[in-house]
Amino acid sequence: MKSTWPILLLCCSVGAYAADPVGSPTQLEAGLVNPGAIDKPAWFKESFLDLRDDIKEATAANKRIVLYFYQDGCPYCAKLIQDNFGKQSITDKTQQNFDVIAMNMWGDRTVTDVAGKETTEKTFAADLKVQYTPTMLFLDETGKVVLRVNGYYAPDKFELALDFVAGKHDKEGSFKDYYTKLKADGKAIATTAAPTYTLPGALPQPLRLQDARKDSKRPLMVVFAQQDCETCDELYNDIFKRKELAYSLSNLDLAQADPDDTTIIQTPDSKEMKLSDWAKSLEIKYSPSLLFFDANGKEVFRTEAYFKAFHTHGAIDYVVSGAYQWIPEFQRYLQHRREALAEHGFPANLME
Structure with a gap:
């Protein structure tokens, strides 16, 4: 059977994902490292799943x-x-x-x-x-x-x-x-993260996400990030600054959005509203969240969890390559990506 995977998936840069040292955890097929092989706690419920x-x-x-x-x-x-x-x-x-x-x-x-x-x-x-x-x-x-x-x-x-x-x-x-x-009330998590975040090449503020992209055919990535956010700090000051991520980011239109900002913006589907209201309508609960939109302003994928470089890079390429259109499970896409990297001699360190 002929594969439906595009060549792009086998041409990713792997410099950020060094091979794990000898003696690391359980080895999977094709030399993959399994850092997640761990039993669930004994106190989890033993359910019949009804x-x-x-x-x-x-x-x-x-x-x-x-x-x-x-x-x-x-x-x-x-x-x-x-x-x-x-x-x-x-x-x-x-x-x-x-x-x-x-x-x-x-x-x-x-x-x-x-x-x-x-x-x-x-x-x-x-x-x-x-x-x-x-x-x-x-x-x-x-x-x-x-x-x-x-x-x-x-x-x-x-x-x-x-x-x-x-x-x-x-x-x-x-x-x-x-x-x-x-x-x-002063009861939430206190952090010492950087006060501001800058993403090179991001669209100007206030956001006009349809007008600014009327001639663009690239997907749009909107980074929802709050101030005083340690995970946002890691994303901006480490992951986004890696050369391999910069290559992938160059295939996107980029925008930054603070979910608490009350500035009036234009959404990708041309609605005029407060940025905070847009974030609420999108049910943004986690910072940073990466939301991806197609050229028509339709959301096609999002990440809303703590990711290191491998998964962040994978999410960007998942959208840029169009793989989300025929591989609905992001994890299946990542599995193929890991296997392809391993076959080229670069076992992926998922937590680097």
């Missing part, structure tokens, strides 16, 4: 359900287990308030959803549009998702997410509203 029963049992115990989607070889899953659940305060709070159910993003176990429909783990994950691991879906007593954590959150922000759902603050508003209120 979510109706799980929700009833959790409600009776005054708890809520968390669906934890993982995959083998996921370094961010390992980071969640080791760094987040390695903190006793987070483990205690999670055990007290939640039943955590692990689901393999590519698994074949039978899942019965809240409507009583039987499916498989991988189909269930696809239906829920799980693109990253770890992804954690927090459910209320009716089975509704009240908070979605796509990808890895650092321990401090992850603990705020636990507090938001455990305290049932979802009944009062969004997680972003909750976080903004804590920040205003």
Whole structure:
């Protein structure tokens, strides 16, 4: 069968992804390094994956359900287990308030959803549009998702997410509203990140995202980043400054957006509104978030989690190459990318 993969996917620069040293964790096929090979905590719930029963049992115990989607070889899953659940305060709070159910993003176990429909783990994950691991879906007593954590959150922000759902603050508003209120009260995470961020070649402010791109055929990447944000600082002052990322960024129109800014802007689909209202309509919950739009102003992909260089570079090329149009699972795209790099003698260090 003829492959549908374009040559572009095999021509990426690999300078940022050095081979791991001898003696590193479990080796996968083609010499890939598996830094995410780790068992889930013993206190996670052993479920028969009938979510109706799980929700009833959790409600009776005054708890809520968390669906934890993982995959083998996921370094961010390992980071969640080791760094987040390695903190006793987070483990205690999670055990007290939640039943955590692990689901393999590519698994074949039978899942019965809240409507009583039987499916498989991988189909269930696809239906829920799980693109990253770890992804954690927090459910209320009716089975509704009240908070979605796509990808890895650092321990401090992850603990705020636990507090938001455990305290049932979802009944009062969004997680972003909750976080903004804590920040205003001086109770949110304190950081020492750089005060401003600059992305070379970004479109001028205030943003006129349709007018400025009327003759462009390039995709648009909008970086939503707040001030005083350590993960934003790493993205701007490390990842975006790598030569390999600069090559990929040159294929995009670029824009910067502070989700708290009240300046009137023009959106990619020509609407006039406050930037903060646009961010709210897009449900921006994490900084930094990268949102990608096609030449017609339609959103086609986003990242909204902590990513190192490999995944950030992969997300950009996923859009620029057009692979998102025929490979709906971003993780499948990354898997092929890792294998291609390994065949060329460059095992990918996913956490560099």
